[in-house]
Every structure is written in structure tokens, then in C-alpha cells.
Amino acid sequence: MSIRQKKWEELARVKRELAARDWFMGTSGNLSLKVSDEPLTFLVTASGKDKRKETAEDFLLVGADGLPAEATHLKPSAETLLHVHIYNKTNAGCVLHVHTVDNNVISEWYGDEGEVVFTKQEIIKAFGLWEEDAVFRIPIIPNFAHIPTLADEFAKHVHTDMGAVLIRNHGITVWGRDAFEAKKFLEACEFLCSYHVKLLLLKR
Ligand SMILES: CSC[C@@H](O)[C@@H](O)C(=O)COP(=O)(O)O
């Protein structure tokens, strides 16, 4: 089996798991997995599809500019440029973006502060933070409709091989060195957002 095919199947498995969590409401969400480093190529979800469906046209291969690297009638995700910045700036191998009600509520609640800060939560160990009083911050950026502007703003927060950024009233994008790590971060971020929304409601 070619590397491209192996990566396709790996990304399809991640997509299936996130779909089972119902994290692709209304065709939202996009995923990618790096295939090669030199030149940079990665598989990314085709734009506008129902990501809960599994078809032979779910992904296409793109290059370092985010444009198709092979002949296809498929359009790469509208947000491919965000994935491009991550792969060009870090050694990340996988990028996952989902819209959930909880991540949207948190992004709006803390949007003016420009970040949400989590601490004293066991699950932040998923980010490699093991100290008792460790703090995990997720930056929140405005949801610019102009994708190059959104991508430039997003890129200001991309410095390490793993990370997460909330886009206000839009969704979350996480990345990791591989699909396992990116999915772990995404699940931990969603746990934190969901917990926090419930806690805020109880405290009212
Ligand atoms: C209907 S969801 C809004 C989209 O503009 C976008 O935010 C999204 O996540 C999915 O876009 P896509 O181009 O399919 O990757």
C-alpha cells in the first residue's frame, strides 16, 4: 500500500471517530494529515462535504501553497490556508478543526479577553502539563471572513508542534505531531470547554 493510501485510511479513521461524536454539524469541520515533508504535501478534506459521509472523494492531496497537488475536480477546504501555516511553521503532522456548541460558547464568553485559561483540571495532562498548578491557555481570535486575514491572525499563535486556537463563534483548530496526538488534544479541549460551560451555568 502506498504512503498516500495509508495516510488516507488513517485520516478516514479519525474522521469516522469525530463523526461518531457528531462534531461535523452542517458540513462544518476540516481535517488534514501530512503525507510528505519535501516537498510538503498533505491530505485535506474536500470543501463543503457532509463529513459524516464516507466517500472516495473525502480528501484530496495539496501542496505547500494549499492548492491541489494532483489533477482533481475537488476543492480543498476553505480553511486550507490555516493548515498550510501550521505545516509550514512546525513539525505538526495532523490538523483538526471542528465546530461544537461548547467551543463556540467558550470562544464568545472569553472572546474579549483574547484567551481562555484552564487550570486545576486533571485532563490538562493530555497537553503534557503535569504540574499540580499547571495552566493551559487557548488563544481566541476574531472570525475574519477573509480567509487570508484569518490565516495571518491564526499564524501568530502557531509556534510549536502541538497547539490549539479558538476562532470566535466559529470553532477550534488543533494540531499535533501525528493523528493520535491531534485527536487527543481535540478531545481534551472539548472536555474542558464542555466542563467549563456547565460550571458557568451552575454558578449563575
Ligand atoms: C458550514 S461551516 C462553515 C465553513 O465555512 C467552515 O468554517 C468549515 O469548517 C467547513 O468548510 P470546508 O470548506 O468544508 O472545510
Ligand SMILES: [Zn+2]
Ligand atoms: Zn470552520
